[in-house]
Amino acid sequence: MNYDELVKKYKALGIETPTKEMIKTPEQIEGIKRAGIINTKVLDYVEANIHAGMSTEEIDVLVAKKTKELGGICAPLNYEGFPKSVCTSVNDAVCHGIPDPHTILKNGDIINVDCTTIYQGYYADASRMFMIGEVDPVAKRLVEVSKECLDLAVKNLKPFSRLRDIGYIIEKHAKENGFSVVHEIGGHGVGVEFHEDPFIYHYGKKNTGMVLFPGMVFTIEPMINEGSRQVFLDASNNWTIYTDDGGWSSQFEYTVLITETGVQILAH
Numbered sequence: 001m002n003y004d005e006l007v008k009k010y011k012a013l014g015i016e017t018p019t020k021e022m023i024k025t026p027e028q029i030e031g032i033k034r035a036g037i038i039n040t041k042v043l044d045y046v047e048a049n050i051h052a053g054m055s056t057e058e059i060d061v062l063v064a065k066k067t068k069e070l071g072g073i074c075a076p077l078n079y080e081g082f083p084k085s086v087c088t089s090v091n092d093a094v095c096h097g098i099p100d101p102h103t104i105l106k107n108g109d110i111i112n113v114d115c116t117t118i119y120q121g122y123y124a125d126a127s128r129m130f131m132i133g134e135v136d137p138v139a140k141r142l143v144e145v146s147k148e149c150l151d152l153a154v155k156n157l158k159p160f161s162r163l164r165d166i167g168y169i170i171e172k173h174a175k176e177n178g179f180s181v182v183h184e185i186g187g188h189g190v191g192v193e194f195h196e197d198p199f200i201y202h203y204g205k206k207n208t209g210m211v212l213f214p215g216m217v218f219t220i221e222p223m224i225n226e227g228s229r230q231v232f233l234d235a236s237n238n239w240t241i242y243t244d245d246g247g248w249s250s251q252f253e254y255t256v257l258i259t260e261t262g263v264q265i266l267a268h
């Protein structure tokens, strides 16, 4: 069935369908895959080099250097005024942490490093958590559960599944483990631009929302909090989001492709 026929079929059922821009061409998919390969290599490089005693600014330098070496561009730098090449979010920072020479990683810290690479005009976006030295068992469990939430959501993805199932699965698993899901920030279409439609909710009601067509490329990036899901924006930089209660927050992000038969992770 082609796009128009599928739209007609689902519209008749009263189900929201993706716009044509949300369906990537084979050429675009190849481009996003190449960006994803570089992005993964950059995160692997961070993983091999991150350590207690280094500043988040040093992570920024590593990411900028490795991305350049591989022929890519760091998408965060100057994106809507963001001042650095990567986001580094430590402990109670939920996301959009700004690398800084005075933020030194210490034993017991958990940190999210979020890299987005542009290669030949195409974007791939992914993030990982790193645990520095001996981490509190609750923080460790939070990091594990946040990864499980993402992996469970991806495992359930298939062509013509429903968008809100992603969030349903994520929030269910987080809550079953005593944790909460940040609602205000979501995943997003990605590939031709950094942030595209649709918004990918990390909570929701199962069997609702847009039907997912093959060729859609988007991120899933649930932010899971130890305590309350409530967050606030750091007014001093207008970027970094923190947990209201000062509890830990953990996030992993993949760029995924819906294929004709299932799902493919393009960046992790």
Ligand code: MF3
Binding pocket: 075, 076, 077, 079, 080, 082, 086, 087, 096, 114, 115, 116, 125, 219, 221, 253
């Ligand atoms: N990489 C983030 C995301 O997952 C976006 C960061 S925007 C930036 O969507 F400007 F802070 F880099």
Ligand code: CO
Binding pocket: 125, 187, 188, 219, 221, 253
């Ligand atoms: Co993203």
Ligand code: CO
Binding pocket: 114, 115, 116, 125, 126, 127, 221, 253
């Ligand atoms: Co990201």
